[in-house]
Amino acid sequence: MYNQPSVAELVEAVKTFVDETAMPELTGRSAFHARVASNVLGTISRDIRARETNDAEERARLQLLLDLPDEEELSVLNDELSRRLRAREISANSAKLMSHLKKTAIAQVKVDQPSYSGLLQALKEV
Amino acid sequence: MEVIFFPLIVAKMSELQDFERRLSAVIERIYNGSAKLAAADRLSGGASQETWLLSLTGTDSPPDIILRRSPAATATTPESNAIGLSNEAQLIAKAAEVGVPVPKVLYVLEECDGLGEGFFMSRVSGETIARRILRDERFGQARAALPGQCGTALAGIHSISPTGIEALKVSGGLDQLKRYDETYQTTGIRRPVFDLAVVWLQDNAPKPLPPVLVHGDFRLGNIMVDETGLASVLDWELAHLGDPREDIAWMCVNSWRFGQSENRLGGFGDVEALLSAYAEAGGASFTPADIDWWEILGSLKWGIMCMMMYESYRSGAAPNVERAAIGRRVSETEIDLMNLLEKQ
Numbered sequence: 001m002y003n004q005p006s007v008a009e010l011v012e013a014v015k016t017f018v019d020e021t022a023m024p025e026l027t028g029r030s031a032f033h034a035r036v037a038s039n040v041l042g043t044i045s046r047d048i049r050a051r052e053t054n055d056a057e058e059r060a061r062l063q064l065l066l067d068l069p070d071e072e073e074l075s076v077l078n079d080e081l082s083r084r085l086r087a088r089e090i091s092a093n094s095a096k097l098m099s100h101l102k103k104t105a106i107a108q109v110k111v112d113q114p115s116y117s118g119l120l121q122a123l124k125e126v
Numbered sequence: 127m128e129v130i131f132f133p134l135i136v137a138k139m140s141e142l143q144d145f146e147r148r149l150s151a152v153i154e155r156i157y158n159g160s161a162k163l164a165a166a167d168r169l170s171g172g173a174s175q176e177t178w179l180l181s182l183t184g185t186d187s188p189p190d191i192i193l194r195r196s197p198a199a200t201a202t203t204p205e206s207n208a209i210g211l212s213n214e215a216q217l218i219a220k221a222a223e224v225g226v227p228v229p230k231v232l233y234v235l236e237e238c239d240g241l242g243e244g245f246f247m248s249r250v251s252g253e254t255i256a257r258r259i260l261r262d263e264r265f266g267q268a269r270a271a272l273p274g275q276c277g278t279a280l281a282g283i284h285s286i287s288p289t290g291i292e293a294l295k296v297s298g299g300l301d302q303l304k305r306y307d308e309t310y311q312t313t314g315i316r317r318p319v320f321d322l323a324v325v326w327l328q329d330n331a332p333k334p335l336p337p338v339l340v341h342g343d344f345r346l347g348n349i350m351v352d353e354t355g356l357a358s359v360l361d362w363e364l365a366h367l368g369d370p371r372e373d374i375a376w377m378c379v380n381s382w383r384f385g386q387s388e389n390r391l392g393g394f395g396d397v398e399a400l401l402s403a404y405a406e407a408g409g410a411s412f413t414p415a416d417i418d419w420w421e422i423l424g425s426l427k428w429g430i431m432c433m434m435m436y437e438s439y440r441s442g443a444a445p446n447v448e449r450a451a452i453g454r455r456v457s458e459t460e461i462d463l464m465n466l467l468e469k470q
Contacts, residue, residue: 036448043454078316085321092326092467101319102464108457117387118380118461125465 008048015041046111054107061100065090148240149193153182156233156246161187175211175363179249188248191232195244207342208363209293211235215245216291217339217362226282227358252357256346256384260393264353271355273395276344276377277403279359284338284370284409296367298334299423303327306430313433319460323426326467332419335410337367344373345382346392370410374400375420380462381428390414422466429459 005013015038023034055074062077063069066084071077084090090097102122109119150163161184169177169192178193194211209217215234222228229247259265288294297305307324310317342364350358376382377392377400386393391400397414405411436453438444 033447036451040447040451040454043451075316078318081318082316082321085318085325088325088329092322092470097322098464098468101322102461102468105319105457105460105464109461112454112457116458116461117383117385118458118465121387122461122465125468 008045011041011044011048015045043112046114050107050111054111057107058104061103065096065100145241149180152233152235152239152241153180153187157182157184157187160184166193176244180246190249192229192247192249193244194247195235195242197242207366209291209365211244211363213291213293214362214365215247217286217365218247220286221283221359221362224282224285226279226286227356229358229360250350250358252350252352254347254350254360256382256393259346259351260384260386265351268351268353268355269394272351273391273397273399274403275356276349276391277400277405277409278407279356280341280344280370280373280400281404281407281409283341283344283359283373286339288339288367294339294365294367296337298337298368299372299420300328300331300334302368302372302427303331303423306427309434310430313437315433317429317456317460319463320426320429323422323463323467326470327419327423327426330419330470332371332416335369335371338370340366340368340370340373342366342368342373343376345377345379346384346394347382369420371412371417371420372423374404374412375417376424378417378421379424379428380465381425381458418466418470422463422470425459425462425466429456429463432456432459 018034018038018041023031023038026034059072059074059077062074062081063071066077066080068077068080071080081090092098106119106122109116109122113119146163146166149166153161153163161182163180164183165181167179167181169179175194175196178195179190180193181190182188194214196211212234215231218228219231222230229250232246232248234245235241235243253259253262253265259268303324310320310324341359341362343361344359348359348361349356350360374397378390378397380387383389383393389395391397397417401412401414432452432455435444435449436456439446439449439453
């Protein structure tokens with residue numbers, strides 16, 4: 001498949017259209033939804049760029065934390081972490097657990113809502 | 127297309143005319159014919175609850191009043207937590223008796239009015255939009271006064287006798303944790319931060335206090351603020367009987383600081399100032415650490431609410447971009463939970 005323009009470029013082109021052409025024409029509820037849509041397009045762009053690296057890092061941390069070096073599936077690893085948390089086999093007392101969850105949350109918010117106040121606070125404390 | 131939709135448009139128009147006719151009749155009756163409805167403008171509200179600004183003409187009536195109503199067909203569903211508008215009206219009247227700033231309830235709709243469930247109340251002027259209250263220069267004095275005023279108002283709310291309002295249910299911290307955890311589990315999506323928070327909250331729950339009347343959604347967005355501070359406490363539909371610390375902590379949840387994280391109380395102030403005014407006005411004495419557990423519960427609840435709002439998109443019930451996008455705000459509460467839990 002060709003990749004010119006790339007998905008990332010296409011999304012950015014649509015975001016520019018929404019921000020600079022569509023939004024100024026809209027009022028009320030439509031304007032609100034256009035702003036939400038523009039933010040969503042920003043999230044998509046960041047997700048496209050960051051997902052592969054974020055998933056790889058999250059997977060590596062989980063494999064180590066759970067001692068499951070051969071499990072590749074992220075959802076299986078996270079289900080197992082949830083199970084162990086519920087079974088109280090691992091808790092907030094584990095510095096490795098807390099560090100993993102915080103890094104994962106930081107990576108996720110950087111994609112979802114990079115200007116969120118809680119992110120700035122988390123980065124200060126890392 | 128015009129041919130197909132014309133009857134629908136006519137039906138909608140006659141529905142609106144019917145609504146305005148019934149509204150006019152009620153207004154003329156309650157003001158003994160000395161006031162007339164000049165205009166009815168829909169302000170906001172979802173499918174089940176509407177807020178209307180009613181402009182009146184007449185000598186003995188205010189120039190405008192507010193109608194809150196839910197059309198009969200969509201009255202409170204049994205699974206909803208909301209207490210229903212006629213109970214809300216009773217509660218607002220009780221709040222006024224103990225000196226809590228609230229709008230004045232002018233009339234509670236009756237079945238024969240044909241307008242559904244709801245009530246008329248006075249229009250209180252001021253601002254509800256959190257970002258303006260937090261940033262506009264004209265609210266500088268209000269921001270300084272608000273922590274104390276909120277403490278006094280909450281002490282008043284928590285002193286209200288719930289007698290006579292059957293719809294108020296007891297819901298303590300662990301009841302809510304259980305309900306929200308069940309909701310989270312039904313989504314089938316695993317977010318380990320939530321599992322961590324649920325288990326931590328289960329294992330560290332403070333001893334419950336005797337239940338008092340709790341507002342249930344006391345935060346910026348649900349209070350009217352003018353230049354002097356708290357003008358009115360609004361949105362009572364989530365009131366219940368529970369732990370007083372729930373109301374104090376909800377306003378502190380980072381999502382309700384609207385970007386001003388450094389000020390724990392709603393983005394505008396210190397919780398210490400609220401707590402001392404609260405105790406001075408007859409409430410219990412709490413330290414800031416006493417509400418930590420409740421703030422963590424609050425962040426978890428908001429995170430699960432965001433998940434549910436996204437679920438309403440996923441299920442096709444609310445197919446709009448806002449509902450889809452809110453699923454990408456769940457991570458905000460994950461990071462807040464991590465920030466809070468690592469300090470415990």
